[in-house]
Amino acid sequence: MTIAFIGAGNMAGSLIRGLQASGYLPGEIVAADPAQSQLDVLSTLGIATTTDNARAVAEADIIVLAVKPQITGDVLQSLPALRADQLVISIVAGIDTRSLGDWLPDQQPIVRCMPNTPALLGAGITGLYANASVSDAQCAQAEAILNGVGSSVWVSDESQLDAVTAVSGSGPAYYFLLMESMIESAQALGLDAQASRQLVVETARGAALMACEPDTDPATLRRNVTSPGGTTEAALNVMQAENLSHIVDRALLAAKQRAETLATEFGSKA
Template identity: 55%
Template sequence: MDHPRITFIGAGNMAASIVGGLVESGQPATAINASDPYPQSLEKLREIAPVITHADNNSAVDGADVIILAVKPQVMADVCTGIASAVQASGALVISIAAGITIDSMRNWLGDQTAIVRCMPNTPALLGVGATGLYANEQVSEQQRSFAENILRAVGIIRWVDEERALDAVTALSGSGPAYFFLFMESMIDAGISQGLDRETATELALQTGLGAARMAMENNVDLVELRRRVTSPGGTTQAAVENFEAQGLRTLVSDAMQAAAARAETMAKEMG
């Protein structure tokens, strides 16, 4: 099956980005259905591609091979129980992009034999450069794993994890990660301004530097340590800055922050399950 029939429940920004990536990669818009309680969200989605839209979830999932749950975690239980009978009858793959909702919780709502892939995309997926971690339960077939891979690859890179709890680490690293880089760039901009640059110049230089560093890291088959070494001349300006970062405990600070994010993800799963 080259083009599975895909239904999105929820037509927000993340759903829209995945739809755009799918259509660009060759998925026919006529094989995509979407439902959302807000007509304006469905209208925006149809501006991206002429998908088939529904106001009712059950009519949207009828005949679907893949159902993507792109709703807020707080309404996931109601959404799942509402479509449970249709999912059990069809044997469709269910993909959840909702943070903090475990597979056990979804199985309780959808049925024990439901094939479920839980994934954690990040906001750069909105630009097609996302990073997504995925975990599948035992009911997911190889064909369904392929469906999940192709769908999420439409908006960036994907990595499977072997244990569901590893998604907490994915959340801490790539899920929350964009905010870390934004904060670091904010700090660089503020420091540049304090040293005499105007805000526009400091901002442009910081953002372009972040983009350039990321491209160098991705496009060179060179370890990050070596890339950093090449920029750090002995006794030079970069060495002075890096030594200050190390002395101030940057690595420990990052590790502690990511541990806090992972712990919060675990807590959220218990609260919402």
């Protein structure tokens, strides 16, 4: 099976490394990009590279679209007509399968993905949606490719990818903001900058690892570390009094609504 990457930037590089780590051979992968400097980075992995998108897709079974949203229409329209058995996997943010389909032959199998930035470290989570032309085997192939940089969840309704964008696509930034805030507060409590950063970041890592354990959930973990009348309860009482859950609700709704708006800006009917 041959996989062609159109766009050889950050995400393509991570996905290719993930594929190789999960056993794909360099000879099964080709990357295309007009920037030779980008290709030079990836050719160190032993894969084939080309500045010609049409050449990359000619023999491919799977085409991974990893370019910026603004140029997606032009890139797809400049490709030779794809075969009906070629699976297109798009990681392009904000462009739906209807728009992608408008730039591709009718009935093209398309899997649309919403990965997130930790994928660059192999710790991403991706939302996946398949159009009606995608076979079960192609779903499994798409999942295997994205799982090379973390894990994935399928959604059955494409509009749910806007919710995925609001939760996990933008999600790392919410945790970064909380970390920033805690680092500032730690310094206000008298700790130095380096100790504050280390305490906050390592606490985030430890809490995430605990939450990733099977057979547990964040609410149980929180209750387990909150003794009545203790320090944790004192802090959580303040967060609840300030209605943290309402702030989070409003923030995620704003992100989802923005994802819906961006889809209309970059789509084929924009």
